[in-house]
Each structure stands twice: as C-alpha cells, then as structure tokens.
Amino acid sequence: MDDLVKAGGGGEWSRRRFLLQTAKFSALAFLGSPLALAELSVPATLPDPKSNHILMLGDWGTVTEPGQQIAVANAMKRWVSENSIRPDALLMLGDNFYGEMPDGVNSRRWITQFEQMYPSTLFPGPAYAVLGNHDYETFRGNKVEAELAYAKQSSRWTMPRRSYSVKLPNENPLLTLICLDSNIPGSKGYDLWPWSFVLTRQQHDEQQQWLEAELAKPRTTAFLAVAAHHPLYSNGQHCDNPKLIAQWDSLLRRHNVDLYLSGHDHDLQHLEFKGHPTSFVISGGGGAELVGWTTQPQERGPWGLRALGFTDLQISKEEVLVRHIGKDATVLYEFKKPVNIMERS
Ligand SMILES: [Fe+2]
Numbered sequence: 089m090d091d092l093v094k095a096g097g098g099g100e101w102s103r104r105r106f107l108l109q110t111a112k113f114s115a116l117a118f119l120g121s122p123l124a125l126a127e128l129s130v131p132a133t134l135p136d137p138k139s140n141h142i143l144m145l146g147d148w149g150t151v152t153e154p155g156q157q158i159a160v161a162n163a164m165k166r167w168v169s170e171n172s173i174r175p176d177a178l179l180m181l182g183d184n185f186y187g188e189m190p191d192g193v194n195s196r197r198w199i200t201q202f203e204q205m206y207p208s209t210l211f212p213g214p215a216y217a218v219l220g221n222h223d224y225e226t227f228r229g230n231k232v233e234a235e236l237a238y239a240k241q242s243s244r245w246t247m248p249r250r251s252y253s254v255k256l257p258n259e260n261p262l263l264t265l266i267c268l269d270s271n272i273p274g275s276k277g278y279d280l281w282p283w284s285f286v287l288t289r290q291q292h293d294e295q296q297q298w299l300e301a302e303l304a305k306p307r308t309t310a311f312l313a314v315a316a317h318h319p320l321y322s323n324g325q326h327c328d329n330p331k332l333i334a335q336w337d338s339l340l341r342r343h344n345v346d347l348y349l350s351g352h353d354h355d356l357q358h359l360e361f362k363g364h365p366t367s368f369v370i371s372g373g374g375g376a377e378l379v380g381w382t383t384q385p386q387e388r389g390p391w392g393l394r395a396l397g398f399t400d401l402q403i404s405k406e407e408v409l410v411r412h413i414g415k416d417a418t419v420l421y422e423f424k425k426p427v428n429i430m431e432r433s
Contacts, residue, residue: 146351148374157375182220182317324353
C-alpha cells in the first residue's frame, strides 16, 4: 500500500474524509524534527480555490509504466475539478521524457504524454519545465533540443532557456520561481549514467553567474523558490548530492530562499534542517517506477512516502501551503511555509 489513508471515493470533501485526514496529520506529528520556518502537522485544510495554485510533478514521461503516468494525471484532474481550482501553472520537474524520442519536437509523445495527459481545459496556464538526467539521454534524437524547440511553438510548454526565472501570478505576483538545470558536470547522474550528457563547463559557469545575479536582485515577491530536477538532499535512492550542495546550498541560505523544489527520486518528500531557511520538497511521483529509501524518512524528515502523486503549492500573501497528493487525489501530507517577515516585499 503506497498511501496512508484510504479516504473513500471521490466527490466533495466529506466530514468523514476531513476527520480521517486530520487524524493522519496528528499521527504524522511524531515524525517531526526541529524546524526553522516551516510549520508542521497543520490540520488538514480544505484547498482554497481563491488562492493561487501551482501543481508540480517530476519523473512523469515514462515509457515503461504508462498506466502510472495516467493514474497521476487523472488524480490531478480530479483534484482541480473536485476543488474548483484553476491552476496558475504547472511545474514539470524533469525526467520529462524517458527513453527514445527520435522525432524530437514532432514526436507524438508531445500529444499523448503532455497535451492530452494534462489538458489545457483543466490546466490552462504555462507548464514551466526543467531538464532531468533522462532528458539528456543520448538515444536517437536530442530531447533537450526538442524540449527547447517545443517551447517556441507551444502556448503552454515553457522553457525559454535551460535556466530562467518567472514571477507568479502575472498580476500582483507572490512568488519568484528560479528554474535551473541541475545536470552539472560531475554530478551524480553522470557518474551513474555515463551515456548522458550534462551541461558543458561553460554553460555551467554561465548558469552559476546568472543564478548569483538573480538572487542578488531585490526581492519583489513574498516568496522565493528555486526549482531543478536533482535534489540537494534526499532520503531516496539517489541520496544527497554533494556537488549540488557545494554549488547551491550556501546561496539558498544567504538569500533566504523559501523552497527548493525537485524530483529525481521517485517518491514524495519534505526535508527540513535546523537553522536552514529553505524547505526542501521532492515531488518525483509523476509516473516512473517507484524506488526505495537510503535513509528512512523517520530518521531524517519530517516526511517522505514512496508513492505516486503530485504536489500542489497553494500561495497567498501570508503563506505557501504545500500539499503532497496521491494517485487517489487525496492529501497525503501538507505543511505551510509562512511568509518570512524579514523578506516581506
Ligand atoms: Fe532523474
């Protein structure tokens, strides 16, 4: 069983479902650890359709487990439909396409695994995308070029460069989102899959300079998040990434980045470190085969679950509410990140 509570069938939030979820969060309080700014084990709350929502998922473009991608996509559809949510954006956290894609930008996979899978009728906003290690696989066809090219002809798929930043929502933005390419030279992915390309040294250096300049800009939104495929810290199969920690952790600390959003490990996680301003969120349950733990979430958490699913960032002026949601469209776990008063714009 890969989710904690079987809260019954679909339809509207019932009192029974709400109570079940509240009990679940009470139980999760025992998994907690000392935190900086994030507030754990908040009672299960109803999604607020008036707030801004970004739905994010990683590791979704599988060819070997198509039913699992469909299951998560269906859960996303149920989540927004049942809760009257009109998402502002999707955030595709990399490993967007596993395996071969010889027709590149003209591949049918764009239709079947993106356009129809996450239909614009329910997800009308931009789909901000970052590149994962599997996007760099050197099979027939260059998938990185295909993903950059598709962004030029799509009204939703958004990847103007390998790294870029956006402010959301368009009017009165609340969140600055910096999207990065974490396929850095010498990264773990390269060690494990030497047939994969990574950023060249020059691309890497340019990205690092650009990132430092972006972070140094005066903050104009209540919240600041960095998104990339690889986690810095993870209890999952790939564990911590010393190269990325050396590269980016001090920047996250220095600039009080609120959230670091990633995929790569095929599970759902929330990690906190005492005194660290950043909450680390992994959402890698978009469809690919689930994998095990290298560190138990009870040992270093506060939370992790080996489960298919996606993550909803509900954003208001006061807080970001992060909800991990399973393939049955119920909330598995949530925490809130209050606005950092010192950084309030
Ligand atoms: Fe990956």
